[in-house]
Amino acid sequence: MKNEQQRRQFLVNTAALAASAALPLGARGQGAPVKVGILHPVTGFLAYSGGLSRLGARMAVEDINAAGGIKGLGGAKLEAVLADAQSKPEVGAAEVEKLNEQGVSAIVGAYASAICLATTQAAAKHGIPHLVDVGVADQIVQRGLKNTFRFAPGYKTCTDAAVESLQALNNGAGKPARSVMIIHEESLFGTGTANLLAKQLPPLGFEVKDVIKHANPTRDFNNIVLRVKAANPDVVIPANYYNEYALFVRTMKQQNVTPKAVYSVLGGAASSYKFVKEFSDAANGVLDVNHWFNPKDKRAWALKKRVDAMDGQFFTYEVYLNYAAVHLLADAIERARSTKREDIIAALENSTWKGHFMPYGPTRFVNGQNEGARPLMMQVLKNDIRVVQPDSYAEAKPVFPWKV
Amino acid sequence: MLHIINFAHGAALMMALYGVFFLHQKAGIDPYLSLPLMVPAMFAAGYVLYRFVVAKASHGKDENILLVTLGIAIVLENVALTLWKSDTRTIETGYTFTTVAIGSAMIALPKLVAFAGAALVAGLLLAMIHGTDLGRAIRACARERQGARLVGIDVEHVFAMSFGIGLACLGAAACFLLPAYYVNPQVGNGFVLIAFTIVVLGGMGSFSGALLGGLLIGVVESIGGLILGESLGQMGIFLIFIAVLLFRPQGLFGARA
Amino acid sequence: MRQLAAIAAFAVAVALLPAVTSSGVVLNMAIMTLYAALLGQAWNLLAGFGGQFSFGHAVFFGTGAYAAAVLQARFGWNAWAALPAALALGAAVGGFIGTLSFRYGLRGSYFALVTLAFAEVFRILANNVQFTGAGVGLMIRLEPGAARFQFADKAGYLYVILAFVVLGLLISWWLKHSRYGAWLQAVRDSEDSAAALGVNVFAVKLQAIMLSGALTAAAGVFYVQYFQYIDPSLAYGPAVSVEALLGPIIGGLGTVWGPILGATVLHLLGEATRGLVPSLPGINLIAYGVLLVLMIMYLPRGIIGLVKCSRP
Numbered sequence: 026m027k028n029e030q031q032r033r034q035f036l037v038n039t040a041a042l043a044a045s046a047a048l049p050l051g052a053r054g055q056g057a058p059v060k061v062g063i064l065h066p067v068t069g070f071l072a073y074s075g076g077l078s079r080l081g082a083r084m085a086v087e088d089i090n091a092a093g094g095i096k097g098l099g100g101a102k103l104e105a106v107l108a109d110a111q112s113k114p115e116v117g118a119a120e121v122e123k124l125n126e127q128g129v130s131a132i133v134g135a136y137a138s139a140i141c142l143a144t145t146q147a148a149a150k151h152g153i154p155h156l157v158d159v160g161v162a163d164q165i166v167q168r169g170l171k172n173t174f175r176f177a178p179g180y181k182t183c184t185d186a187a188v189e190s191l192q193a194l195n196n197g198a199g200k201p202a203r204s205v206m207i208i209h210e211e212s213l214f215g216t217g218t219a220n221l222l223a224k225q226l227p228p229l230g231f232e233v234k235d236v237i238k239h240a241n242p243t244r245d246f247n248n249i250v251l252r253v254k255a256a257n258p259d260v261v262i263p264a265n266y267y268n269e270y271a272l273f274v275r276t277m278k279q280q281n282v283t284p285k286a287v288y289s290v291l292g293g294a295a296s297s298y299k300f301v302k303e304f305s306d307a308a309n310g311v312l313d314v315n316h317w318f319n320p321k322d323k324r325a326w327a328l329k330k331r332v333d334a335m336d337g338q339f340f341t342y343e344v345y346l347n348y349a350a351v352h353l354l355a356d357a358i359e360r361a362r363s364t365k366r367e368d369i370i371a372a373l374e375n376s377t378w379k380g381h382f383m384p385y386g387p388t389r390f391v392n393g394q395n396e397g398a399r400p401l402m403m404q405v406l407k408n409d410i411r412v413v414q415p416d417s418y419a420e421a422k423p424v425f426p427w428k429v
Numbered sequence: 430m431l432h433i434i435n436f437a438h439g440a441a442l443m444m445a446l447y448g449v450f451f452l453h454q455k456a457g458i459d460p461y462l463s464l465p466l467m468v469p470a471m472f473a474a475g476y477v478l479y480r481f482v483v484a485k486a487s488h489g490k491d492e493n494i495l496l497v498t499l500g501i502a503i504v505l506e507n508v509a510l511t512l513w514k515s516d517t518r519t520i521e522t523g524y525t526f527t528t529v530a531i532g533s534a535m536i537a538l539p540k541l542v543a544f545a546g547a548a549l550v551a552g553l554l555l556a557m558i559h560g561t562d563l564g565r566a567i568r569a570c571a572r573e574r575q576g577a578r579l580v581g582i583d584v585e586h587v588f589a590m591s592f593g594i595g596l597a598c599l600g601a602a603a604c605f606l607l608p609a610y611y612v613n614p615q616v617g618n619g620f621v622l623i624a625f626t627i628v629v630l631g632g633m634g635s636f637s638g639a640l641l642g643g644l645l646i647g648v649v650e651s652i653g654g655l656i657l658g659e660s661l662g663q664m665g666i667f668l669i670f671i672a673v674l675l676f677r678p679q680g681l682f683g684a685r686a
Numbered sequence: 687m688r689q690l691a692a693i694a695a696f697a698v699a700v701a702l703l704p705a706v707t708s709s710g711v712v713l714n715m716a717i718m719t720l721y722a723a724l725l726g727q728a729w730n731l732l733a734g735f736g737g738q739f740s741f742g743h744a745v746f747f748g749t750g751a752y753a754a755a756v757l758q759a760r761f762g763w764n765a766w767a768a769l770p771a772a773l774a775l776g777a778a779v780g781g782f783i784g785t786l787s788f789r790y791g792l793r794g795s796y797f798a799l800v801t802l803a804f805a806e807v808f809r810i811l812a813n814n815v816q817f818t819g820a821g822v823g824l825m826i827r828l829e830p831g832a833a834r835f836q837f838a839d840k841a842g843y844l845y846v847i848l849a850f851v852v853l854g855l856l857i858s859w860w861l862k863h864s865r866y867g868a869w870l871q872a873v874r875d876s877e878d879s880a881a882a883l884g885v886n887v888f889a890v891k892l893q894a895i896m897l898s899g900a901l902t903a904a905a906g907v908f909y910v911q912y913f914q915y916i917d918p919s920l921a922y923g924p925a926v927s928v929e930a931l932l933g934p935i936i937g938g939l940g941t942v943w944g945p946i947l948g949a950t951v952l953h954l955l956g957e958a959t960r961g962l963v964p965s966l967p968g969i970n971l972i973a974y975g976v977l978l979v980l981m982i983m984y985l986p987r988g989i990i991g992l993v994k995c996s997r998p
Contacts, residue, residue, distance in 0.1 A: 067967035068507065070615045072515035076967065107964045111971075114913060114920065119718065122710040139823070142915045146828065150838075151710065164825050211660045211813050213917065216821035238660040238814070238821070242619040244610070247537075248654050268517050268611060279528055279537050303519060337514065486983040496935050497982045499928065503975030510968035622806060622924075625799055664810040667803040674800045675790040 058104035059095060059364050061086065061354065062124035062153075064134035064144060069112025071137055073267070074343050078136045078158055079107065081347030084331070089355050097362040103355065110135050114143035121147035129153065130364040133350050136343065138162035138213055145173040154357075154370045156350045159316075159343060161291065162213055166393040172366075174373050174390055176353055177316055177346050177383075178398035180214060180291065184221040187290040187314035190402045190414050191260070192229050194312075198425050202285055204232040206258035208249060208273065210265035211238050218264040218290050234258045243269050246276040253277065259285045259426075263292055270294035271304060278307045285426035289313040296403045296410055299339045308405045310427035312413070316342035317401040320412045320420050322382035349381045353388065356380060384418050436498040438624050439617025440505035441596055445471055445603035446612035447509060453520050453607075460520070460604045461542065467600035475596030479589040502617070509614040517613040524608070543605035550601055551640040554594070567591055626670045645669075689862075689942060693855045700848050704841035713840040719953045720847040721908060725926065726933030726945030727854030728901035733931070734940035735861045736894040737874030739794070742801030743902055743930040745783070745808050746776045748921030750903025752812065754910045755824040760817075765826075765835030769907050776903025777896040784895035788888050793877070802927070809922030823917030826910060835911045843912055850904050851946070857897070858942040870894055871940070902930070936981060951981075 063082045066075035086105045089095075094102040106129055110117035117140040124132055131154040135144045141160035148155040149170045157165055157175040161183065166175050178186075195202050207222055209215035216238065223233050234256045237249055250273070253261060261277070261284045263270055270293035277287075287295075287310065294300035295313030318325035328348065329340040338344075353376065358364065361372035377387040385397040402414035404423050413423035435441075448467055452458040458466070478501070486497035527538040558564035566587045569577040578584050610616075627642040646666055653665025703716055725747065733739045753772035757763040763771075783804055787797055812818045830838040837843050861867030869890045872880040881887050910916050920926075937948025959973040 068510060068971055070618070072510055072614065072967065073517065076515055109960075109964065109967055109970075113925070114915070115718065118913065119711075119714055122714045126709060126711050139915065139917060139920070142825065143913050146914060162822075168825075168828055170828070210821075212821045212919070213823060238658060240660055240663055240810075242616075243659070244619055248651050249659060252655075268613070271517075271519070272611070276537075281528075299516070303521075337516065482979060482983065486979065493935075493982055496932070497979055499932075500975045500978035500982065504972055504979065507968040507971040507975065511966060511972065622802070625802070658814070661810060661814040664807050667806045667810070670803045671786075671800055671807070674792060674796055674803070675786060 062129040062132035064108040066112040071112040077343035081344035085351035118147040202259035266293040325382040437502040439621035440502040443617035471600030472593040472597035476593035479592035539608035723946040723949035725930040729930040730934040732898040740801040742805030744926040745805040746899040746902035747906040750906025754907040777900040780896040780899025812918040
């Protein structure tokens with residue numbers, strides 16, 4: 026497989042100059058593989074998430090092929106064309122050009138919002154359907170690009186759900202919480218989430234004691250934790266990435282800061298099996314409104330089992346969102362019965378796909394956003410992550426307020 | 430001291446952190462106990478790296494050193510990525526969550542040990558620079574390279590020793606840092622700028638300056654964070670940095686360059 | 687004069703590229719190489735010709751980028767109108783940093799580090815101020831049209847970046863042949879001797895940094911128009927500062943063609959190693975880093991030095 030990749034790369038590089046018009050794209054002959062670009066930041070500072078994303082996508086390709094490929098195209102197999110965005114938007118865009126010339130029918134990626142903005146745009150210029158795997162920034166689907174489709178929710182949806190759920194949680198427990206404090210990372214995801222929270226919580230009766238923005242990376246959380254201690258909010262709301270989240274929660278434990286709840290929104294480590302495994306002391310009780318699979322669907326657990334068996338891998342949202350995205354694409358290709366880019370885009374536009382194990386219902390894309398997409402609320406209970414809200418997906422009752 | 434601007438400083442720290450991590454994970458050695466292993470190992474690595482790569486690349490010009498250390502940083506970061514993947518690794522020791530009450534503040538034990546360790550290392554370095562032949566040689570090379578050569582000092586060797594000592598300090602730093610922090614291939618990047626800042630603040634060429642500079646930076650970072658907010662407060666460090674460079678370029682204790 | 691003819695020939699050759707190929711890969715690579723060359727040329731003005739090495743050139747790049755983004759996104763300006771404003775702002779920032787640094791006699795590593803610090807200060811500011819969109823960054827609307835400095839196909843972008851690079855080449859050529867350039871290079875070679883000969887060292891350096899700032903800001907504007915999105919770390923982060931200095935050092939400091947040569951070599955190197963072992967991330971960057979180190983070890987005066995040496 027590796028040699029084929031290298032040979033292909035060499036041919037593409039030398040042929041690029043000779044190639045004039047775009048490669049002829051049309052319904053391939055029966056059985057010819059369907060090329061799908063899998064583009065993620067697998068080097069650079071996003072390497073961890075990029076690697077997991079690629080894993081999910083590749084597993085999906087393997088599973089689809091093992092199940093007989095695209096039956097509507099005579100059992101044509103999917104062929105994953107791997108690309109590395111190197112954690113930089115401009116590299117991502119350059120890779121899209123390469124993927125275009127390699128004749129991909131679609132692209133799945135690119136994890137980070139900033140990179141997705143660049144790659145979807147580059148893909149749009151060639152009419153390549155681009156499924157956004159994670160990238161939560163709402164701008165991604167607000168530019169009127171016909172080729173961009175996001176299966177998972179954006180951060181506005183997640184934040185709205187988080188606010189609603191917090192209210193429900195609080196009301197259900199007799200309103201023990203009156204104040205919150207938001208700690209967020211300084212870039213797009215954290216700032217955007219914090220802004221929405223700070224606006225929506227006060228009208229519902231929550232006093233926002235403070236909003237603390239911190240840098241990426243932050244080496245030390247002692248000062249922030251001391252401020253949390255001094256302000257003594259009922260609920261601490263972190264919105265940051267894995268490393269900072271873990272450091273923050275550990276520091277709170279060190280300093281004996283025990284709010285009524287740690288309530289994360291798209292928490293970097295909160296719903297992470299890795300975090301729970303490595304820091305069980307600090308992790309228990311943490312609530313998170315985040316991407317999650319439908320716990321009532323056996324297929325999710327089956328996939329989890331396979332990933333758990335892999336050395337050093339964890340069943341994270343990067344994995345299953347990419348797994349789902351590739352399957353969504355396969356369904357669209359199946360219905361389009363074609364590998365032509367415009368046909369796939371049309372198929373995605375009217376997609377009502379139910380074959381996933383996310384809590385979204387059948388897909389319904391409006392301006393590229395899957396309307397049914399939504400996060401779930403999880404809590405770490407007894408060293409395991411369980412869905413606690415909404416009731417239709419809950420595996421356990423939430424424990425709120427949390428008693429150490 | 431010798432005006433070697435080492436862009437690979439952060440990457441070297443990252444490698445050292447991995448060293449401490451694996452010593453703990455595979456051989457069960459406590460990070461503080463791995464000091465006698467890490468320090469000499471990092472020293473040796475630094476010496477060899479300088480002698481066989483950096484020295485050959487400098488061709489007498491500072492900017493080449495900057496470039497070559499940049500290249501080394503890229504290589505180190507991606508070697509780490511290829512070998513050990515990008516997961517963040519942490520270690521749990523018996524004392525990770527121990528805190529010591531000092532007044533009304535609760536200080537994490539690993540941080541206290543790091544504080545003591547840093548002071549000790551600075552003291553050792555100070556003693557070395559003023560009390561040993563090598564120290565004298567380093568000061569000589571810093572002041573007047575050609576002259577040093579003329580009096581028979583093996584300048585290349587001295588530079589290599591300094592570089593090695595620099596990396597050895599990183600080895601020590603890694604032992605003190607890992608209990609309170611984590612390691613992944615990109616971890617070094619967060620430290621490079623701060624390291625440069627502290628060196629310049631303390632006065633290039635002064636160890637006590639670097640120590641005090643470090644303390645000052647820490648205080649500025651905290652107060653800045655309090656007044657301006659954690660994110661904007663980071664600016665405090667760099668504003669001080671600029672102010673020192675403009676108004677007192679020799680730093681707190683350095684000699685006029 | 688031969689050099690001017692060479693510049694013209696270069697311009698024509700590159701301009702013909704879209705006629706020869708419609709490969710997005712090739713055109714994009716040409717654009718990104720020229721963009722890197724522009725960054726390098728601007729840096730080279732100050733460092734190669736002026737002897738003032740900056741580690742924080744991102745401060746000018748980001749200023750230009752944000753100027754373009756803010757003027758369009760918040761004030762509805764036309765992108766072409768924003769361009770001169772961005773250039774002026776880049777020059778102004780250069781003037782500010784230059785006045786402070788040179789007035790207080792910062793040289794060598796100290797100057798380099800202070801530029802780095804300024805870049806970080808700007809980055810943190812941009813990250814915390816609503817005006818620049820803070821952490822969220824700024825997006826400009828996708829509206830292809832030459833009148834809006836956005837092009838539906840790559841050729842338009844290629845011509846624009848080519849125009850800037852040719853301007854950079856002409857400025858570099860001018861520095862090699864003009865009296866101002868002679869002063870600047872004298873300051874580079876020995877500031878004290880130049881002062882003794884009556885050169886107004888402060889003014890010369892200040893003008894150089896302002897010119898460099900303006901040209902770097904142009905690269906910032908181009909980035910925003912090409913990618914339609916900017917955020918604080920893309921604008922002021924160390925990646926841009928590093929990219930600005932790599933090309934000229936590899937290609938040849940203080941030369942007219944050095945930055946372009948360096949940028950080309952680095953991009954070709956990146957491409958050649960990018961395809962290596964895609965299933966094992968990182969290997970390609972290791973190869974890139976190793977080759978970079980080897981180049982510096984064995985090519986002390988950059989590629990230009992190699993070319994000059996090989997002439998008998």
